[in-house]
Amino acid sequence: MKKILIIHTGGTISMLENKETKEVNFFGGSHPLLNELNKLDINAKIDEHIQFDLPSPHITPQHMFLLSQKVSAELPFYDGIVITHGTDTLEETAYFLHLTVKTDKPIIITGAMRSSNEIGSDALYNLICSVRVAMDQKAANKGVLVVMNDEIHSAENVTKTSTSNIATFQSPQFGPLGIITKNAIFFHRTILQQPIFPVNSISKHVILLKAYAGMDCRLLAAVQEIKPDGIVIEGFGQGNLPESVVPALQAFIRASIPVILVSRSFTGTVQPTYSYAGGGKQLKEMGVIFAQGMTGQKARIKLLIALEHTTNLHELESIFESFA
Ligand SMILES: NC(=O)C[C@H](N)C(=O)O
Missing domain, CATH: 3.40.50.1170 (L-asparaginase, N-terminal domain)
Incomplete structure (x- = not known):
């Protein structure tokens, strides 16, 4: 039995x-x-x-x-x-x-x-x-x-x-x-094999933001005060953001704080298509990490876990790219 x-x-x-x-x-x-x-x-x-x-x-x-x-x-x-x-x-x-x-x-x-x-x-x-x-x-x-x-x-x-x-x-x-x-x-279907990330603690602070039309730098200025260990942001469509938030995100990345991008749209993937200011191409070149096919709340959970293993931005990028 x-x-x-x-x-x-x-x-x-x-x-x-x-x-x-x-x-x-x-x-x-x-x-x-x-x-x-x-x-x-x-x-x-x-x-x-x-x-x-x-x-x-x-x-x-x-x-x-x-x-x-x-x-x-x-x-x-x-x-x-x-x-x-x-x-x-x-x-x-x-x-x-x-x-x-x-x-x-x-x-x-x-x-x-x-x-x-x-x-x-x-x-x-x-x-x-x-x-x-x-x-x-x-x-x-x-x-x-x-x-x-x-x-x-x-x-x-x-x-x-x-x-x-x-x-x-x-x-x-x-x-x-x-x-x-x-x-x-x-x-009637299964999932691809997933790497497991066992953790001995959960100690990091990761915040989740959602982009909106007309979003300016004030919210991100307040976030800088909080000093998070990581940021997940739900961008528009294929992964685009208002131009006004770019300098603050750049400052986070320069300070080695990972910025993970997902989409507000709940199907499709984020990809570096647009090269206008705040477009996905610019964000990618700046070091924003694209998380494929997941919601903001799940990307946040993944970042919380991943940060227990590494804070290196390149390693984090490969963790987010290696599975979704
Ligand atoms: N249906 C539910 O369980 C909703 C409830 N507010 C909860 O998540 O605890």
């Missing part, structure tokens, strides 16, 4: 609705899903552990690091691990684990858009589906997977696209890796 560990970290999947006020929160008492699976006819030995009871907007990279250590420590004793998590920052934790946990065993993250006692709750359903995927040999060797709403997504590509729809998790441009039906699990 397979052995699966469920690690709970909080989020709506761990919350309840107050029937009078309609607010959703943790309301003390025991975890609403704890031991629910043992009442069902699932052919697995399931252990559960409550790691945190946090809404996911309260999750920090330190929590992700602790979770990554817990998962790595428990993996030798289980055939697969399922993590429950709030959906707001689920994709960041999923990607953190994807980049830091070395294993060929299935690691699944799931959440819920409606808490356990709400009509149409997806909490227990997503948990059951996740355990089924974690028990499936086909889920091995695919990095961290996000299971929600009958779909299996790679941590690399998945993002929360809707504020409240239960079909919120999507992989724009790529689609899910597989689907879950009543009786079977189908994978």
